[in-house]
Amino acid sequence: MFFWLCLCCWSLMGVFGAEANEIQSVSVMEGDSVTLNTDVTEIRNDDITWTFGAEKSLIAKIKKKKQIFSTYDVPDGRFRDRLKLDDQTGSLTITNTTTEHAGVYHLQMFGAKLTFKTFNVSVYARLPVPVISRDCSSSSSSSSSCSLVCSSVLKVCDATLSWYAGISVLSSISVCDLSISLSLPLEVEYQDKNTYSCVLNNPISNQTTHLDIHTLCHTCADSVHCCGPTEAVIRLVFSALVGVATVILVVYDIRSRRAEQDQAHIHTLGE
Known part of the structure; x- marks a missing residue:
């Protein structure tokens, strides 16, 4: 039985032709839309299915001959009113994304040839602007130095907080602990002429705050x-x-x- 099943699969691939599974990584900012492209200009007599997750839950289907273009939700409701199908290309758009939409999406196109694609979608939270303040609790400050701290209230695992002097990184912190906020100290001289900035970044965006030494650092x-x-x-x-x-x-x-x-x-x- 297994032999005949394999023989049928190879026969279909020989008739229609097949493309190897292509894997693409896609990143999007939370709240934005992301489109998963089929990379075809027009679907003719193709049947297309979009599935999500390890369970491959059906979320969209196209039967071009019958002019059927349907989207489906999953049991937890995360895709409700968020899916759009392009009736020309079969591409799938997810609108108003949240971190719940991160995961693996599978595309199958059945037509003149079989096409399989996998999309790894990452959704990143929007970053707040980091805050630079004088560290009054520090005991390391001397009569010629100034203790500062840069902090962010963001509590995620995919963001990094860094101090820069010009374009050089002085220090960084990225702690995957949702119970604490990111905080990074810096010691500078009162008469320091360097340009300092604190940067909060993830793989697709960043927020920067520049240090005004004359405002925060002077005698006390x-x-x-x-x-x-x-x-x-x-x-x-x-x-x-x-x-x-x-x-x-x-x-x-x-x-x-x-x-x-x-x-x-x-x-x-x-x-």
Whole structure:
């Protein structure tokens, strides 16, 4: 039985001809559309099927002779209202992509020849602009240096945060831990003339923030300019609380001593 099945397959391939399975890698930004191309200008009498995932779930079908052009959803609903078929080429477009649409897509074209294609689709999250701030908690700063930190709230595994001096990479971090945010420190001199920038990138896009040394890095005589208004307010509030607590303790101590003196005076009079 197996022999006859193989013989039939070879016979069909001999009649129609067949192309080897072609594998293409496709990348798209989350929210954008991506088109998986059949690479033909016009389908004539072809039957086409598009499937998704290891289970090869049917998501689109074309029967050109019968003028049937259909798209299908999968049980979890990820393709609902997102699939479009080109009735001329048979290409498949996925609109408003999310990370759920990443995966393997299979194309089969049955016509004058058999065509098989596989598309590995990667969907990348949109990147936020990284933030550069003065690192007030650092103990490494000296009278001539400035401690900085670049951070991003993005929590994904496919992004890298880097410090650049000009076009040279100084340091990078890419941690696949969704419970933390990316953060990268940098120590510069106050009079440094280099051009620094912090870059957050993935394989298809990047976001860059340039360092303004004159704004963030200068002497810290004024805490408001040294660490920013938020940190300065926190320090002022903390200082005020310490001052109030000190006054309360002094008043309490004075009253306690007066009470002791009064008690001693009363005791003397009683004797």
